[in-house]
Amino acid sequence: MTVVPAERMPALYLSHGAPPLADDPVWPGQLAAWAAGLPRPKAILMVSAHWEEAPLALGATAAAPLVYDFRGFPEHYYQVRYEAPGAPRLADSVRKLLGGAGTPVQDVPDRGLDHGAYVPLVEMFPDADIPVLQISMPTLDPQKLLGIGRRLAPLRDEGVLIVGSGFFTHNLAALRHAGGQVPGWSAEFDAWGREALEARDIDALLDFERRSPAGRLAHPRTEHFAPLFVTLGASGDGAEERRDVIDGFWMGLAKRSLQFG
Template identity: 65%
Template sequence: MTDLAMPALYLSHGAPPLVDDELWVSQLARWSADLPRPTAILVVSAHWESAPLTIGSVTTGTPLVYDFGGFDRKYYQVTYRSPGAPELAQQVAALMPDNEPVVHQPDRGLDHGAYVPLTVMYPNADIPVLQISMPTLDPERLLHLGERLRPLREQGVLIVGSGFATHGLPFLRDWTPNATAPGWSADFDAWAAERIAAADVDALIDFRAKAPGMPYAHPTIEHFAPLFVTLGASSEPGQVPQQVIDGFWMGLAKRSLQVA
């Protein structure tokens, strides 16, 4: 590992009101303060599924993607004018296999899975940010994607898989921030914490069949899937991730981790 080397993160990114939660904001801010300063940030978000792999805007000032509804108007006025990352985009494309096409979508800005946590972790918006699509929901293929992206960490690139450790929105009954976690959310989160602590990637891959609380914890799996990009980007097979944030928000698990 070089002096520039960055970890890879899996963030439970939260909805736009995350920025109003003092505890969560303090946890994210403290986490980023403990990290080396990235040369750039590469985000794979639950909110952008597109195959083949697609590279978003590489220029400053592309509008954000307000991919949510029903919130206060102030959340649609948020800006995050981070520098573009054209060189990083070229590197990502070069790391992909020759037989897998890469598409560019220059008008695609950062979605809330990318910019909401970044407004807390890097509020000055002075680090280049690039978002790429999640080209599959297959955990093993996402592990391989993380492996391909791994060399970027040696150049100081912070790789972020952005999702939510549980995301059973249709089954929530209490939408207040301090709501008690439903059994399916608590059970899934406890299982995930145990399997992550054991570096049991095989069990995590098979979470749909093995994890308690399914399918309620993830009626669709796009919010757990970015975890596998992060795990694939780990520098050592079998490495135990550091679980940096735990607890619940609106009953959903906000467990977040990093791998060196």
């Protein structure tokens, strides 16, 4: 019997939004259109800004409740369900790729998808019929995350969609003083990041806290930018063809979202 190889999947970095993204008049449609133009994944590997745990952890590979990791929202946001199949085979592949390269891996079998994972997936793959595995970020060190992405890259040839889920700018405290406008620090960092990506200046991106304008304002804590480096690593350090699929701002934050390959 001839085995037909899976179609190589792209690698994505997306700005995932908060639970109210579902009520935005534009953004859900952008995410849905993006997914409609992708090859159908055999499985999805999610790296969310909202799960930091070391050693690197593999989330649930069987049914587990979602993680509603937010407070103070209307009740209906806590009623959202996304009952995608688990991905035990993908988990085995991740263990082999990372463990074989010396990266410790642990299992957290009761850890469901957090909002950095399920909020965009609800819009992109609403049927919830594709197996999903979420893994933690064991560090916020960009160089180490780049290395993890490189080691995960072969999964793309097995039909796995690798998704880094963060936010291109993220400083909720500073937004309170923006008066509903796009603050200068958010616009400046977004423009700088776009130019660095276009130039494939990985060194600048790795050192974004010092080399970008307003970098420490755009990301006073770096967890929402960090998933980008997993995506970059999985795309040959950003060497593949890149598309900025979504840009603009949402509540003053840059929602720039990228596709490599």
